[in-house]
Amino acid sequence: MSDNNTNTTTAVADAIPGQRDSDTAPLLQVRDLRKHFPIKGGFPIRRTVGAVKAVDGVDFEVYEGESLGLVGESGCGKSTTGRLLTRLYEPTQGTITYKGQDISHATRRQLAPIRSEIQMIFQDPYASLNPRQTVGSIIAGPMEINGINPPGGREARVRELLEIVGLNPEHYNRFPHEFSGGQRQRIGVARAVALEPKLIVADEPVSALDVSIQAQVVNLLQKVQREMGIAFVFIAHDLAIVRHFSQRVAVMYLGKIMEIADRDSLYNRPRHPYTHALMSAVPEADLDVEKRERIRLEGDVPSPIMPPSGCRFRTRCWKAQDKCATEEPPLVQISGNRSGHLTACHFPEEPTIEARAEDIVLDPALAALESDDKS
Ligand SMILES: Nc1ncnc2c1ncn2[C@@H]1O[C@H](COP(=O)(O)OP(=O)(O)O)[C@@H](O)[C@H]1O
Ligand code: SF4
Ligand SMILES: [Mg+2]
Secondary structure, eight states: HHHHHHHHHHHHHHHHHGGHHHHHHHEEEEEEEEEEEEEEEEESSSSEEEEEEEEEEEEEEOOOOOOOEESSSTSSSSSHHHHHTSSSSSEEEEEETTTEEOOTTTTTTHHHHHHHHHEEEOTTTTTSOOTSSSHHHHHHHHHHTTTTTTTTOOOHHHHHHHTTTTTOOGGGGGGGGGHHHHHHHHHHHHHHTTTTTTTEEEEETTTOOOOOHHHHHHHHHHHHHHHHOOOOOOOOEOOOHHHHHEEEEEEEEETEEEEEEEHHHHHSOSSSSSHHHHHHOOOOGOOOOSSSSOOOSSSSOOTTTTOOOOTTTGGGTOOOOOHHSOOOOOOETTOOOOTOOOOOOOOOOOOOOOOOOOGGOOOHHHHHHHHHOOO
């Protein structure tokens, strides 16, 4: 296992510089990142009897101003990865490097100078805002914590932020319950951008919202990403939303990255059977059924306490062979892939698989946004 991991790390390190200027240093770099949650058991002495391997060796980087999408079914370790990046969790193993500085085990004090540069937006706009605080004090929170007094004062800055996120600056003194779900998520966005961060980890930021509202919030996030040059790690289980928002996409399964590529390469020519299956999993009505075979993902994601040997996807993979049970496929650039398109599979899909991208936009509002982008 450890040999494999070494290979994986080397492969990623070799493959990515080809995609960018070799002197472009990533804003954030993750190597062999792991988070194992201990399971306690036994009586009368409780001890560690196992571990939930929520994140189990991931490598990727995020470049300044880009949006990296992180997709995968529920339970595959996306949120845990997001919480590791923002250091809400301490990694069990591996490194997180931010602007060249190893922050994997940095203390609160060591993190203080960069705290304002890395922010998080959470899935649930109801739970993530303190109901007893006014919108003004919620958005001003990060300024207070970091002792920042913008020119013109905090209140003026909060009013400006409310305007940027499409809310009425006069609502400064209102409480979260007076807003709809979409508006609350706008408040979350205002709080996250208040200190002009370099990186935002957005964990399913629109999943809890009505479909009709999702596109508006995605549009707002895209606006702040572009206008403020903020890099995003955009976590979602919905491929349509990730496709719209991300320049590069990583597909996660059971704590590992199965495939990572630039958006068009991943959506038009998925090479990993899991990516292929996720793309087939869009509702029937949205598929041009004539045009392509559909793959049904059978069964559930196995337990992360004891992931399958070899390739973790093998228990659900229709292409699995003996080798898949004994050898873990490294995440590497395989023949037929574009530079920077890495796949972890011994028997990848043909590179000729035709574009599925047009099948994946589910919501007309998102489709409209996408055609705006192209024009
Ligand atoms: N604090 C925790 N303690 C124990 N297990 C956890 C904890 N947080 C998440 N897990 C487990 O880790 C796995 C990955 O969870 P998560 O990162 O939330 O996945 P996702 O966001 O992709 O749905 C799941 O099996 C989940 O039950
Ligand atoms: S390595 Fe084997 S089991 Fe894993 S995705 Fe590829 S073909 Fe399927
Ligand atoms: Mg999650």
